[in-house]
Amino acid sequence: MLLIKGGKVVNADETFQADVFIEDGVIKAIGHDLVCPRETRVINADGLLVMPGGIDAHVHMQMPIFDSATVDDFYTGTRAALAGGTTMIIDFVVPKLGESLLAAYDRWRSWADGKVCCDYSLHVAITWWSDVVREEMGVLTKERGVNSFKTFMAYKGYLMLNDPELYAVFSRCKELGALAMVHAENGNFIEEKSKELLEMGIVGPEGHLMSRPEEIEGEATNRAVTLGGLINCPVYIVHVMSRSAADVIVQGLKRGVVVYGEPIGASLALTGHHCYHADWRHAAAYIMSPPIREDPSTPAYLMDLLACNLLHTTGSDHCACSVSQKARGYSNFTQMPNGVTGVEERMSIVWQKGVRTGKLTPNRFVEVTSTTNAKIFNVYPRKGRVSVGSDADLVLWDPSMVRVLSAKTHQTRVEINVFEGIECHGGPKYVIAGGKVVVDPEGLHVTAGAGRFVPNDCFSDFVYNRIEEREKLKVTKGVERSPPPKTA
């Protein structure tokens, strides 16, 4: 039992002074002068903000890459998440080409279940298309707690779907009440441009950036948003990295498309100049897709849109590749595993670049780091809210904490921290996951396997309300005509 005393509760829609009593992993009471059993541990939360723990709906732990896997598994990855104030992650099952979705899902569960230190859910990527895939999407939603499917418009030859396949997946998502998540880049363009650059002798990390100009992120985002609007399927654009992609999302919203945009820690804080660094190790650490943009105005622009709900939530796209894994692409950038980290830094980055700049209120901070994800993935108010009956997944945020992000102190297993040197004001003093104190001033107290799999139901009201109403209004019928006149 735990009593959080003297803090200020911050939800997405309210702020108030109150104590919070926790028992059996759940918030049992919120108020003043709460009567608690004598053995209750009391945390003094004077000066702290009591907020729902972060929900990072975009991570890749232990993701297979070529002949190995990303270096943060579900233990070190969730440990890093908790260290940064994130108490729930949603990872991506990525089936191999031709592989059963259910088999891939089982594999991911077997990797995660015994290792996770915090609660988690799974999205499933659709990397190929057939009637079996269509069928298995149904099983995953009805029996395995999956309500979101990711499609790739890039990584041609192993993950990318073509337009008719996208059409089929979006249509199936709509039928099932699931969300279509999209990695939006034009894979055909990237392939051609990469060949050209390699022929010119540009083989280093900068070639990756040059092969993926932001216009092609914008073009693919436009294709995805257009398809989503025409099919009446909700679309979630993962890792929004550019002004071009963000502008397309804003245009889609204006047309009434149900679309969500997710910038990540890296796109809100960094610029792509790192990819030109003379030290190859440094440059390679910043390689991800779509790339971190060179335009220095992009991070602040994305934060401005996040502030006014034209972008909606944040993720990290945590995908921890070591220097030796990146070295696979030393003499050919197309062979380098893509990915940056951020599961540990996302909350601090959003606070520093959003709240500290006067763009986000603490309430909006809660919304874009936790509540909106809870609503989109249909686990609200169990998650994403400090309220009686909700899971006791909390972060006690200290606005006066000052830290410099660094590889010297981070939890992730990678050697280089892409946020190195960023001074963050505000950070997690205590983190509570499933009612247990996992971070306190003494350090980390995590347990492998303490997290649970959280099933996500389809037809989230937050996402599907407008979709279902519009569906009822749809009238699709041809024109009845009299037979053509007989010719002599």
Ligand SMILES: NC(=O)NCCC(=O)O
């Ligand atoms: N983003 C990236 O470069 N790596 C992770 C996989 C993905 O999200 O596309």
Ligand SMILES: [Zn+2]
């Ligand atoms: Zn992606």
Ligand SMILES: [Zn+2]
């Ligand atoms: Zn990703």
